[in-house]
Amino acid sequence: MKRIFPQFSGASLKTASLATALVLSSLVSQGFAQAPAAPAAAPAAAPKANPTTTPAPRNDQWWQNRHASMNKRVAEGKVDLLFIGDSITQGWEGAGRKVWEQRFAPRNAVNLGIGGDRTQHVLWRLENGNIAGIEPKLAVLMIGTNNSGSDSSEAIAEGVKAIVEKLKTSLPKTKILILAIFPRGATPDTPGRKVNEGANAIIAKLADGDRVEFLDIGPKFLEADGTLSKEIMPDLLHLNEKSYGIWADAIEPQLTKVYGPLPEAAKP
Secondary structure, eight states: OOOOOOOOOOHHHHHHHHHHHHHHEEEEEEEEEOOOOOOOOOOOOOOOOOOOOSSOOOOOOOHHHHHHHHHHHHHHHHOEEEESHHHHHHHHTTTTTHHHHHHHGGGGGEEEOTOOOOOOHHHHHHHHHTTTTOOEEEEEOOOOGGGGTTHHHHHHHHHHHHHHHHHHHTTTTTEEEOOOOOOOOOSOOOOOHHHHHHHHHHHGGGGSSSSEEEEEOGGGGGOSSSSSOTSSSSTTSSHHHHHHHHHHHHHHHHHHHHOOOOOGGGGO
């Protein structure tokens, strides 16, 4: 039997091929459309804030009261010299009172030290009234030892830098004397002392040869072998009258440059 096959013209073949392609394309598209979408990538975690540079108050009522009393004193005006820091600075009102009255009170000094403060607490205080409306000639800053138990040398230095930048911005006419964090602990290998020394090495670079000066008076408190005597710091951290005198003597050249020499009656 002779088979007869249908005859297609060239145009018909092209039409059939196009139709087939369209069907296949549709099927493929449907297949892709039905495939589950890949899960979206999780957003990158936000970098953790450095606590040493994040202004923070303390909730203790005595702390709030002292902060308020500082603001009240500053609002009274006649502030030519600031001491900013923690309990070691606050101690000018205790063991260092006699030296303070003799050396710094004649220069209209104000004590902005609060026991237990870290860099973040000082930052908060500076942003909340401690330096409002004043133009002191010099600010003496020594802070960071209370951070040494929980923060790295680098983080502490960043906190000090933030304080210095705040002072430079808010007190554009004020010179800043940064003191290296004082030594602590009996021996040179005391962990807290090592952390502070690491911070000091970084802080020293904040000196700009103009408004900001760095001064390390720590060696003046130490014995020749690097040990710290309880005759200088009875608890190996805080000062007594003798060591406050050492502090005052060590910074007198800087103060003399700004305020001139003390009157003879005020000299030790």
